[in-house]
Amino acid sequence: MTDRSPSTAPHAGAPFAAMLRGALLPSAAAGLVTVAVLLAVRGGDALAGALIGLFVSLGFFASGMFLLSRLVRTANPQAFFAVAMTVYLGQVIALLLVIIAFKDASWVDGPALGVVALVVTIVWQVFAMVALRRARVPVYDPPADDEGTP
Secondary structure (H helix, E strand, O other): OOOOOOOOOOOOOHHHHHHHHHHHHHHHHHHHHHHHHHHHHHOOOHHHHHHHHHHHHHHHHHHHHHHHHHHOOOOOHHHHHHHHHHHHHHHHHHHHHHHHHHOOOOOOOHHHHHHHHHHHHHHHHHHHHHHHHHHOOOOOOOOOOOOOOO
8 A cells, every 4th residue: 555645755846835934924014014104105096006016026026936846846956947847927017017007007006116126025025035044945955864874
């Protein structure tokens, strides 16, 4: 009989899942605080732009980490690079479509969108790196115990 229990060994996507878990909540909290500050400073006109900036930036980073954690299941560097570049290209295309969609919208406050996106980006990067450092995912295979050696 074979053992069908899930493996506890880390896989190639493990660092990205840890980074996603560690960065999502702090980035969302910082984005919401920034939205509240912008509402107080710039008024109700900034709400639409600030919320768009929050959702686009969170969606941009979270989708990239989620896709990398799901698609990179091998340690093959060539496969990892190809998958990472494909995910990044998809993110850039999605961001371009968002920019085109809201380019001429008079109801979107551009500076509010930019400030929230900048804050979320900085907080995401900091907490993703903190989560990666705390994850302690091995970057090499541990040596196997040789039973035949003295």
